[in-house]
Amino acid sequence: MTLLSVRDLRVTFGTADGDVHAVKGVSFDVSPGETVAIVGESGSGKSVTANSLLRLNFGADVRTSGQVLLEGRDILAMSDEEVRHVRGREVAMIFQDPLTALNPFYSVGRQIGEAYAVHHPEASKKELREIALDSLHKVGIPEPGKRIDQHPHEFSGGMRQRIVIAIALVNSPKILIADEPTTALDVTVQAQILELIAAMQAEHGSAVILITHDLGVVAEITERVMVMYAGRVVESAAVADAFVTPTHPYTRGLLKSVKSLDSVRHERLESIPGIPPSLINLPSGCPFHPRCAHADSLAGRCSTEVPELRRVGPGSSACHLPDERLLNLLGGAHER
Amino acid sequence: MSGEVVLEARSLVKWFPTGSSKLLNRPTDMLQAVDGVSFSLDRGTTLAVVGESGCGKSTLGRLLARLIEPTSGSVILDGTDVTAASSKELLALRRDIQVVFQDPYACLNPRHSIGQSIGTPIRIQKTLSRAGEKERVRELMGLVGLNPEHYNRFPHEFSGGQRQRAGIARALALSPKVIVADEPVSALDVSIQAQILNLMEDLQRQLGLSYVFIAHDLSVVRHIADRVAVMYLGKIVEIGDPESVYDTTAHPYSRALLSAVPVADPRNASRRTRIVLTGDVPSPVDPPSGCRFRTRCPKAEARCATEEPLLVDAPGRRAGEHLVACHFPD
Numbered sequence: 001m002t003l004l005s006v007r008d009l010r011v012t013f014g015t016a017d018g019d020v021h022a023v024k025g026v027s028f029d030v031s032p033g034e035t036v037a038i039v040g041e042s043g044s045g046k047s048v049t050a051n052s053l054l055r056l057n058f059g060a061d062v063r064t065s066g067q068v069l070l071e072g073r074d075i076l077a078m079s080d081e082e083v084r085h086v087r088g089r090e091v092a093m094i095f096q097d098p099l100t101a102l103n104p105f106y107s108v109g110r111q112i113g114e115a116y117a118v119h120h121p122e123a124s125k126k127e128l129r130e131i132a133l134d135s136l137h138k139v140g141i142p143e144p145g146k147r148i149d150q151h152p153h154e155f156s157g158g159m160r161q162r163i164v165i166a167i168a169l170v171n172s173p174k175i176l177i178a179d180e181p182t183t184a185l186d187v188t189v190q191a192q193i194l195e196l197i198a199a200m201q202a203e204h205g206s207a208v209i210l211i212t213h214d215l216g217v218v219a220e221i222t223e224r225v226m227v228m229y230a231g232r233v234v235e236s237a238a239v240a241d242a243f244v245t246p247t248h249p250y251t252r253g254l255l256k257s258v259k260s261l262d263s264v265r266h267e268r269l270e271s272i273p274g275i276p277p278s279l280i281n282l283p284s285g286c287p288f289h290p291r292c293a294h295a296d297s298l299a300g301r302c303s304t305e306v307p308e309l310r311r312v313g314p315g316s317s318a319c320h321l322p323d324e325r326l327l328n329l330l331g332g333a334h335e336r
Numbered sequence: 337m338s339g340e341v342v343l344e345a346r347s348l349v350k351w352f353p354t355g356s357s358k359l360l361n362r363p364t365d366m367l368q369a370v371d372g373v374s375f376s377l378d379r380g381t382t383l384a385v386v387g388e389s390g391c392g393k394s395t396l397g398r399l400l401a402r403l404i405e406p407t408s409g410s411v412i413l414d415g416t417d418v419t420a421a422s423s424k425e426l427l428a429l430r431r432d433i434q435v436v437f438q439d440p441y442a443c444l445n446p447r448h449s450i451g452q453s454i455g456t457p458i459r460i461q462k463t464l465s466r467a468g469e470k471e472r473v474r475e476l477m478g479l480v481g482l483n484p485e486h487y488n489r490f491p492h493e494f495s496g497g498q499r500q501r502a503g504i505a506r507a508l509a510l511s512p513k514v515i516v517a518d519e520p521v522s523a524l525d526v527s528i529q530a531q532i533l534n535l536m537e538d539l540q541r542q543l544g545l546s547y548v549f550i551a552h553d554l555s556v557v558r559h560i561a562d563r564v565a566v567m568y569l570g571k572i573v574e575i576g577d578p579e580s581v582y583d584t585t586a587h588p589y590s591r592a593l594l595s596a597v598p599v600a601d602p603r604n605a606s607r608r609t610r611i612v613l614t615g616d617v618p619s620p621v622d623p624p625s626g627c628r629f630r631t632r633c634p635k636a637e638a639r640c641a642t643e644e645p646l647l648v649d650a651p652g653r654r655a656g657e658h659l660v661a662c663h664f665p666d
Contacts, residue, residue: 041525186388191596216598271530
């Protein structure tokens with residue numbers, strides 16, 4: 001059964017310099033309880049895709065098309081009132097920076113209670129306080145009875161992110177969208193938060209859509225990964241497949257650029273040459289072709305024809321190279 | 337490795353006053369950002385300083401370049417005491433030690449062309465004529481992989497990675513001996529990080545540079561470090577050759593830090609045992625007694641609360657190869 005189905009999502013921002021095509025035809029499905037990661041670098045369209053799921057792309061000139069079907073209901077076609085019932089209740093979101101996500105003027109207990117009260121107007125003050133207390137306890141805040149009346153500035157970065165998670169989960173949403181939830185945190189705190197997200201997911205049975213640039217984080221907690229580049233999904237596969245035998249040259253390049261703990265001193269890192277393209281003036285054909293080592297081998301096809309996402313091996317890849325070459329991008333043995 | 341020391345820190349201490357009493361007209365608390373850090377850096381090599389937010393690594397970097405004054409202790413650059421230098425002497429010393437900052441967006445003046453920004457140290461130090469400066473800047477741009485024809489472009493016309501290249505070119509303008517790089521790749525995309533790390537390695541080989549490379553995660557420094565120092569709450573808890581520090585980690589904090597690094601290999605992820613530390617880093621205004629890590633340490637015993645562990649040779653290592661500050665090292 002499909003919980004969320006995104007069909008041909010396109011998002012364009014009109015700017016003074018021209019149209020920015022942030023998302024160019026993204027489709028994917030999420031099943032209940034599943035963890036899916038969307039990976040990409042700055043400007044790949046991963047955050048815009050995530051924001052679209054709750055219609056959170058704001059701006060003077062935002063054009064969105066396609067469908068975001070939550071159990072068959074199209075979020076993009078809903079009235080503002082209907083979307084408000086989805087936000088925070090059926091689909092909740094955790095943002096990167098927990099300090100800006102929280103209101104500095106209100107106690108954390110009040111903010112958790114408020115998130116519940118929005119969807120449960122009948123709840124009494126006493127009930128709300130109990131719910132907040134219970135939430136703080138569940139996300140591992142020590143001494144919740146004392147901390148409930150404190151304000152965000154009295155918490156550390158990791159504790160604040162726990163509170164943001166408590167707010168997101170207070171209505172037991174079906175889907176939790178986590179946009180770079182650990183990027184602003186230290187690495188030991190990141191480990192704590194990833195464990196918490198996994199534990200909370202197990203408890204609530206929510207599906208998690210994780211947006212990140214960190215392939216390590218993906219490998220730690222998700223089952224399926226979509227790699228985005230210049231507004232398109234270029235590879236989609238199970239993590240166990242994509243990271244061991246990547247079937248898109250960009251994914252391969254990303255994996256090779258990742259710094260490894262067991263490398264040798266002064267070993268040269270393999271890097272992807274060039275820089276990500278401008279979303280206003282995308283290269284013709286495959287958006288990755290100016291940086292791709294294989295682009296010359298197909299007699300100009302890469303610079304003229306946009307590759308569609310197609311089935312390659314156990315996953316899918318948007319590349320013109322023949323399957324047997326895509327399945328062997330790492331040159332036989334996985335030597336990392 | 338030549339083994340000749342180019343930069344040395346001796347018992348560096350930096351306390352920042354925080355909170356103040358109007359009545360006594362003096363600060364009431366001291367934030368102990370760096371508390372007794374000593375190390376030496378060999379010419380042509382890289383020392384990586386690793387730690388989490390608030391461990392004092394950036395303050396240490398600033399002290400080395402004397403961007404801030406130490407509370408006590410000294411920095412010796414090629415035999416000269418940087419911390420005792422007069423402002424005139426300091427100007428000359430700055431030719432030998434330069435800094436690359438983390439945020440390539442904030443470190444370039446948006447109203448200056450890239451060429452102007454890269455040439456700023458030359459103008460301040462008056463080492464070259466105007467024409468000579470232009471020539472040198474073009475040469476530097478080529479060296480770091482920027483197109484010298486883009487001399488007159490402004491920072492907003494460049495990507496993050498290109499701006500960081502400009503930041504590196506500016507640091508190289510006076511041909512320094514030592515570069516302090518404070519998280520030079522943390523703000524960059526993964527594919528660009530690798531480009532910048534490779535560039536820094538190439539420049540080190542070509543120009544014989546010595547680096548103090550500050551980072552918050554151990555995986556970045558694995559590729560470039562000849563020596564790794566792990567900091568916690570203002571102190572070095574472990575320092576040594578990378579092979580020794582990574583493969584036979586001696587300090588429980590370093591172990592936790594290493595195990596927390598997410599690995600992009602699903603086959604590895606399940607095999608590793610992760611040490612998840614409980615709680616947060618204590619406040620540097622009021623650090624724990626004895627060993628500062630004891631409040632989060634899985635091995636802590638009564639002795640750790642009373643006696644501060646000294647940074648000494650880890651058991652079974654050659655003298656100086658690998659030092660650790662722990663009562664119960666591995």
